[in-house]
Amino acid sequence: MHARAALATALVAGRTSIPVLRSAPPLTLRQTGPHSVHLISTAAGPLGGDRLELDLDVAPGTTLELGSVASTLVLPGPGESRTLITARVGAGATLRFTPEPTVLAAGCAHRIEVGLTLASDARVLWREEIVFGRYGEQPGRCHARFDATLDGRPLLRQEFTVGTPALDTSPAVYGDARCVGTTLIAGPVPLAEAVVADGVAVLPLAGPATLVSALALDAVALRTRLEWGESTASRGRPAGPV
Amino acid sequence: MSADHDDHHHAPDGHGRALRLGVGGPVGSGKTALVAALCRTLGPTLQLGVVTNDIYTTEDADFLRKAGVLDEDRILAVETGCCPHTAIRDDIAANLDAVETLENRFGPLHLVIVESGGDNLTATFSRGLADKQIFVLDVSGGDKVPRKGGPGVTTADLLVINKTDLAPLVGADLDVMAKDSAAVRGDRPVLFTSIRQDPTAAAVAAWVRDQVQSWLHQHH
Amino acid sequence: MNAAILLLTDSRLPAGGHAHSGGVEQAVTSGAVHDVPSLGSFLRGRLHTTGAVATALAAASCAFASGTADGPWAWDGLDAEVDARTASPAQRAASRVQGRLLLRVARRLWPSPVLEELAGAVPSPHHPLALGAAAHAAGAAPEDAALAAAYHAISGPATAAVRLLGLDPVAVHRLLADLSRELPTAPGERDLPPSAAPWADLPAHSAPALDVLAERHALAQVRLFVS
Numbered sequence: 171m172h173a174r175a176a177l178a179t180a181l182v183a184g185r186t187s188i189p190v191l192r193s194a195p196p197l198t199l200r201q202t203g204p205h206s207v208h209l210i211s212t213a214a215g216p217l218g219g220d221r222l223e224l225d226l227d228v229a230p231g232t233t234l235e236l237g238s239v240a241s242t243l244v245l246p247g248p249g250e251s252r253t254l255i256t257a258r259v260g261a262g263a264t265l266r267f268t269p270e271p272t273v274l275a276a277g278c279a280h281r282i283e284v285g286l287t288l289a290s291d292a293r294v295l296w297r298e299e300i301v302f303g304r305y306g307e308q309p310g311r312c313h314a315r316f317d318a319t320l321d322g323r324p325l326l327r328q329e330f331t332v333g334t335p336a337l338d339t340s341p342a343v344y345g346d347a348r349c350v351g352t353t354l355i356a357g358p359v360p361l362a363e364a365v366v367a368d369g370v371a372v373l374p375l376a377g378p379a380t381l382v383s384a385l386a387l388d389a390v391a392l393r394t395r396l397e398w399g400e401s402t403a404s405r406g407r408p409a410g411p412v
Numbered sequence: 413m414s415a416d417h418d419d420h421h422h423a424p425d426g427h428g429r430a431l432r433l434g435v436g437g438p439v440g441s442g443k444t445a446l447v448a449a450l451c452r453t454l455g456p457t458l459q460l461g462v463v464t465n466d467i468y469t470t471e472d473a474d475f476l477r478k479a480g481v482l483d484e485d486r487i488l489a490v491e492t493g494c495c496p497h498t499a500i501r502d503d504i505a506a507n508l509d510a511v512e513t514l515e516n517r518f519g520p521l522h523l524v525i526v527e528s529g530g531d532n533l534t535a536t537f538s539r540g541l542a543d544k545q546i547f548v549l550d551v552s553g554g555d556k557v558p559r560k561g562g563p564g565v566t567t568a569d570l571l572v573i574n575k576t577d578l579a580p581l582v583g584a585d586l587d588v589m590a591k592d593s594a595a596v597r598g599d600r601p602v603l604f605t606s607i608r609q610d611p612t613a614a615a616v617a618a619w620v621r622d623q624v625q626s627w628l629h630q631h632h
Numbered sequence: 633m634n635a636a637i638l639l640l641t642d643s644r645l646p647a648g649g650h651a652h653s654g655g656v657e658q659a660v661t662s663g664a665v666h667d668v669p670s671l672g673s674f675l676r677g678r679l680h681t682t683g684a685v686a687t688a689l690a691a692a693s694c695a696f697a698s699g700t701a702d703g704p705w706a707w708d709g710l711d712a713e714v715d716a717r718t719a720s721p722a723q724r725a726a727s728r729v730q731g732r733l734l735l736r737v738a739r740r741l742w743p744s745p746v747l748e749e750l751a752g753a754v755p756s757p758h759h760p761l762a763l764g765a766a767a768h769a770a771g772a773a774p775e776d777a778a779l780a781a782a783y784h785a786i787s788g789p790a791t792a793a794v795r796l797l798g799l800d801p802v803a804v805h806r807l808l809a810d811l812s813r814e815l816p817t818a819p820g821e822r823d824l825p826p827s828a829a830p831w832a833d834l835p836a837h838s839a840p841a842l843d844v845l846a847e848r849h850a851l852a853q854v855r856l857f858v859s
Contacts, residue, residue, distance in 0.1 A: 315836065316836075317832065317836075323712055324712055324713055324715070324716035324832065325716055326716055326719065327713070327716045327717050327832070327836035328717065328719070328836050328837075328838040329835065329836045329837045329838060330837075330838055331837065336673070336676060337676065337677055337680055337681075339673065340673045340674055340676055340677025340678075340841075341659050341664035341665055341670060341673060341674045341677065341841060342655065342659070342673075342674045342675075342677035342678040342681065342682075342839050342841055342842050342845075343677040343681055343839050343840070343841055343842075344840065344841060345664060345841050347840075347841075350840055352840075363721070364720065364721050364722065364847045364850070365847075366844055366847040366848050366851065369844065370844070371720065371840075371843050371844045371847050373719045373720050373721060373843060373847070374721055375715075375716075375719060376712070376715035376716070376718075376724060377715070377716070381719045383719060383838075383840045383843050383844070384840070385840050385841065385844070467856070468854055468855075468856060469853065469854050469855075490651075491651050491855060491856065491857055491858045492650075492651055492856070493650045493651035493652065493653065493792065493795070493856055493857045493858070494792075494795040494796070494856045494857075495650060495795070498650050499650070499651065502644065502646065502650075503644070503645075503646040503647070503648060503649070503650050503651075504646060505646050505647050505648035505733040505736065505737065506648040506651055506729075506733065506858070508736070509648070509729075509732065509733055509736070
């Protein structure tokens with residue numbers, strides 16, 4: 171299956187409107203608020219061989235919140251499955267991208283590619299969560315690549331690979347964790363120095379952005395840690411106990 | 413150590429820079445107390461900087477900062493990765509970097525003191541790091557230490573034997589230590605001191621002041 | 633391979649490397665690294681994540697220094713590519729300190745315009761930049777720089793673990809011997825970019841556990857190693 175969904179905002183009379191909302195099953199987009207949209211998966215997968223593309227264009231001065239109603243279960247199939255997400259966030263625009271986790275079922279072979287192109291004063295919160303298999307399941311393979319540029323300069327580039335046990339369990343990589351997640355927060359936050367707690371680090375990047383990086387045994391703990399880190403970044407100090 | 417240093421690559425011949433004085437010696441011999449005394453005595457007339465090489469913490473740097481003998485920004489601490497002697501002898505890069513950072517930040521300086529982490533009797537400073545070096549022993553280590561020698565005792569530009577006030581208590585014979593030191597050191601000077609009794613370390617400070625003056629005379 | 637690369641991979645090169653544990657000290661403190669097998673797992677993970685990034689960037693730096701990587705790029709652009717791949721501020725600082733100290737040594741060992749140019753553009757460059765430029769100044773090729781960077785990613789942490797845990801140094805060198813089969817050894821191998829690859833596409837493998845370890849270490853009251 172090859173699907174290309176797209177979403178674009180526009181500034182109309184000083185307010186955000188969503189003139190482009192093009193679903194492509196299984197990527198179904200539903201507007202759920204004045205500037206919020208949810209992804210509703212209308213088929214299982216992605217399955218091996220699927221190629222799902224989503225393009226987001228957040229126009230200058232507009233706001234978009236994008237979530238999903240359920241986690242994505244990546245399943246095996248003939249060949250590699252791919253999810254490609256591109257997003258452009260214009261000057262003074264705000265994007266909040268907080269989908270449910272991607273779960274790697276046994277035997278899957280998945281690639282995730284995310285490309286974020288930010289204008290210099292764009293504000294973004296972009297969360298990604300990868301769960302290494304369903305409960306008690308050995309995950310398939312996954313290679314995720316994330317590239318964000320700000321005003322044409324590299325802001326964050328990172329790759330995660332899952333599915334090579336000798337690397338996954340390394341105390342330098344994921345250790346005993348079964349999920350990994352990050353939240354990129356671009357735009358000014360009051361946090362000046364890194365903050366670290368159990369399984370989560372809030373990291374001021376070299377550019378004007380902060381990365382929350384978390385590891386956990388399960389998806390619930392991962393979300394708790396990421397949200398703690400997001401809150402810490404926005405308060406500029408540790409947000410209480412994790 | 414922060415990463416935001418200026419580009420600083422001084423000429424290795426020492427022209428135009430401060431005298432770099434290494435202070436080494438075993439754990440507990442009084443290196444930090446001596447450095448504090450030198451800052452106290454020389455600080456009012458010389459432009460100083462200090463680099464400490466704590467083994468495990470920044471305790472020595474913190475002690476000096478709390479002692480208030482020197483503006484705390486003029487004291488930098490260098491971590492040595494379990495090997496204090498490596499940091500002053502085989503791989504002096506981090507110490508050189510700290511010294512040059514101080515010179516760039518506060519220069520021109522007259523004197524930068526590099527205090528080594530407490531180590532054994534074989535530890536000496538590389539000539540690439542220290543122009544002159546002081547080795548500090550104390551009497552409680554036993555009066556046989558100078559006789560045993562070792563590169564620190566025999567080759568340091570100045571040997572300081574500290575805590576002389578304890579000599580009667582630990583049964584150390586200062587005359588024996590003086591005689592043995594002279595035997596292994598030849599003409600190189602030895603000073604006996606008790607920093608507890610003389611917090612200015614007057615004699616050592618006078619020696620250091622002479623070294624600084626002759627350095628400045630030769631290199632400026 | 634150019635023999636000068638031996639100098640750049642030698643732990644006795646006086647460039648401050650002995651004071652960096654690459655996260656091992658904190659991993660030992662936390663108990664995650666406690667014996668030879670757990671050290672082996674740590675080193676393998678490090679080699680294939682941050683090590684792979686350093687390897688690729690060092691090769692790119694060497695290629696750029698040799699003028700074979702043409703393009704509208706400059707040293708600060710390559711430096712920014714390392715920044716973007718190093719989320720942890722403590723790891724960025726450790727990389728810049730080691731880069732600066734290596735550049736200082738290299739400028740005395742192999743005086744060359746390219747090293748002066750790098751020092752002028754980025755006084756405290758990330759370590760892979762300094763390593764790649766130094767390799768070029770020493771007469772080595774990008775694949776040599778890659779090999780040196782990959783080896784550097786595991787040799788320093790291995791030595792630190794020997795000191796911190798009192799491990800049998802021969803057992804730890806056995807780990808390095810085994811891992812050496814996973815080092816890039818020839819052009820075209822995995823993680824070794826062609827010299828003119830756009831820098832944006834170079835590897836960017838993350839190691840979340842290393843990020844946490846690095847920041848914990850920077851906040852530790854008691855530590856033996858800088859990083």
